[in-house]
Amino acid sequence: MNPSTSLPDAKLSPEVDSSVLQIWGGHPLRGNVKISGAKNSALVIMAGALLCSGDCRIRNVPLLADVERMSQVLSALGLRLTRQDDILDINASEITTSKAPYELVTQLRASFFAIGSILARLGVAQMPLPGGCAIGARPVDLHVRGLQAMGAEVQIEHGICNAYVPGSNNRLKGAKIYLDTPSVGATETLMMAATLADGETILENAAREPEVVDLANFCNAMGAKIQGAGTSTITIVGVPKLHSVDYSIIPDRIEAGTFLVAGAITRSEISLSPVLPDHLIPVIAKLREIGVTIVEDSAECLRVLPTDSLRAADIETLPHPGFPTDMQAPFMALLTLAEGDSLINESVFENRLRHASELNRLGADIRVKGNAAFVRGVPILSGAPVLGTDLRASAALVLAGLAAEGQTTIQGLHHLDRGYDRLDMKLQQLGAKILRVGEAPTDAELSPNGSISPSSVST
Numbered sequence: 001m002n003p004s005t006s007l008p009d010a011k012l013s014p015e016v017d018s019s020v021l022q023i024w025g026g027h028p029l030r031g032n033v034k035i036s037g038a039k040n041s042a043l044v045i046m047a048g049a050l051l052c053s054g055d056c057r058i059r060n061v062p063l064l065a066d067v068e069r070m071s072q073v074l075s076a077l078g079l080r081l082t083r084q085d086d087i088l089d090i091n092a093s094e095i096t097t098s099k100a101p102y103e104l105v106t107q108l109r110a111s112f113f114a115i116g117s118i119l120a121r122l123g124v125a126q127m128p129l130p131g132g133c134a135i136g137a138r139p140v141d142l143h144v145r146g147l148q149a150m151g152a153e154v155q156i157e158h159g160i161c162n163a164y165v166p167g168s169n170n171r172l173k174g175a176k177i178y179l180d181t182p183s184v185g186a187t188e189t190l191m192m193a194a195t196l197a198d199g200e201t202i203l204e205n206a207a208r209e210p211e212v213v214d215l216a217n218f219c220n221a222m223g224a225k226i227q228g229a230g231t232s233t234i235t236i237v238g239v240p241k242l243h244s245v246d247y248s249i250i251p252d253r254i255e256a257g258t259f260l261v262a263g264a265i266t267r268s269e270i271s272l273s274p275v276l277p278d279h280l281i282p283v284i285a286k287l288r289e290i291g292v293t294i295v296e297d298s299a300e301c302l303r304v305l306p307t308d309s310l311r312a313a314d315i316e317t318l319p320h321p322g323f324p325t326d327m328q329a330p331f332m333a334l335l336t337l338a339e340g341d342s343l344i345n346e347s348v349f350e351n352r353l354r355h356a357s358e359l360n361r362l363g364a365d366i367r368v369k370g371n372a373a374f375v376r377g378v379p380i381l382s383g384a385p386v387l388g389t390d391l392r393a394s395a396a397l398v399l400a401g402l403a404a405e406g407q408t409t410i411q412g413l414h415h416l417d418r419g420y421d422r423l424d425m426k427l428q429q430l431g432a433k434i435l436r437v438g439e440a441p442t443d444a445e446l447s448p449n450g451s452i453s454p455s456s457v458s459t
């Protein structure tokens with residue numbers, strides 16, 4: 001990896017990350033913000049690069065700790081990687097080991113999805129159970145059962161998922177697979193596995209998230225035969241080999257949604273680009289229900305206008321195209337300041353409401369029962385020290401801090417840095433009074449020319 005674009009090592013280990021964010025709330029935001037490439041596309045497309053016997057050039061790759069760790073996983077498997085700005089070049093002509101490193105795989109979720117591509121390429125894989133946000137049990141049974149249906153022998157022992165394909169040609173076989181729940185990761189793992197399998201695979205009740213479609217487009221650009229991505233039935237006809245590719249990943253709809261909420265909660269006008277508004281339909285619809293005006297300035301640019309009063313709204317998280325679970329925490333922050341009572345039902349993950357008690361430290365009025373949060377709107381929030389417990393929980397606290405009176409201090413930034421590309425710097429450029437104190441990365445560490453790229457944020 002090009003050291004100038006790597007996040008510092010301190011970011012890779014939660015234990016040693018002692019930096020905090022200080023926010024002085026109550027300041028309006030103004031200007032344009034550039035939305036980075038999608039985290040959940042970038043990570044799985046990097047796993048997909050393992051399928052390719054040639055060179056993969058991946059563009060619009062966000063600067064994230066998870067991307068850095070995923071790069072390290074791929075390097076440990078013997079791939080050659082170089083990064084220049086947001087372009088990542090990966091050569092997987094040689095995979096030197098089928099064993100993924102425990103200490104890296106356990107720090108993120110998407111690393112596990114590479115079991116599908118390693119198995120497809122080598123016929124054998126040893127993959128530790130993954131990490132990622134602690135928002136529920138997050139089993140991998142659907143991944144495992146799908147691979148077994150394709151002919152793999154799979155056993156989980158001592159926290160490692162050991163898989164191999166018996167038989168002389170080591171090639172997985174196409175199968176008809178029904179997913180009990182439309183798991184994003186299982187859909188992606190099995191889709192990658194099926195690209196090089198012998199025969200046709202049909203995935204039923206597949207996830208329909210835009211990142212699944214992005215992965216399918218990436219694989220098809222390498223010569224895979226995948227049809228139906230974005231619908232509940234995906235058909236993959238296996239091919240013997242995939243070829244080199246130059247591919248640009250989609251904008252991050254969750255980062256875009258977070259900035260839309262930032263505009264709404266600070267009653268500000270900000271523009272966001274590039275975005276794909278079709279990927280944000282449930283988020284935009286909910287913001288409009290809350291009373292926020294969103295304007296589509298162009299096919300790739302959204303603008304949020306200042307809002308006088310926010311209205312309460314109920315939210316239920318669902319698989320795409322329902323309301324995304326990754327936007328639940330940011331919306332909870334917003335609804336703390338809405339007039340009236342909102343009910344939030346988290347139905348995708350069983351333990352994803354831990355930010356509620358932290359928002360209450362800021363003066364919110366939220367009661368949690370099971371998977372439901374009852375949010376009674378309050379007129380103001382007031383700054384306090386708080387702890388981010390996962391990626392989107394941390395983002396919710398940043399948003400609440402931007403609106404709160406006085407100073408908010410947020411700990412637990414290793415979560416934020418996993419999945420937001422320099423959120424604090426982008427907000428700073430929009431006029432937020434936000435400062436990283438402690439082991440903050442220097443400008444030189446974050447970009448090759450010594451400062452956050454002027455094209456990434458402008459006011």
Ligand SMILES: CC(=O)N[C@H]1[C@@H](OP(=O)(O)OP(=O)(O)OC[C@H]2O[C@@H](n3ccc(=O)[nH]c3=O)[C@H](O)[C@@H]2O)O[C@H](CO)[C@@H](O)[C@@H]1O
Binds near residue numbers: 040043144207348
């Ligand atoms: C890296 C990545 O892309 N992460 C996203 C991905 O996570 P991830 O792929 O882990 O999420 P899933 O869609 O798999 O999880 C959805 C539900 O299915 C369950 N499940 C999943 C797999 C399995 O084998 N068995 C099982 O029961 C999970 O526990 C959860 O309750 O989709 C989630 C849901 O949109 C997002 O919140 C994450 O940001």
Ligand SMILES: C=C(OP(=O)(O)O)C(=O)O
Binds near residue numbers: 039
């Ligand atoms: C849950 C998330 O990420 P991961 O699946 O990587 O833990 C997220 O992006 O909100």
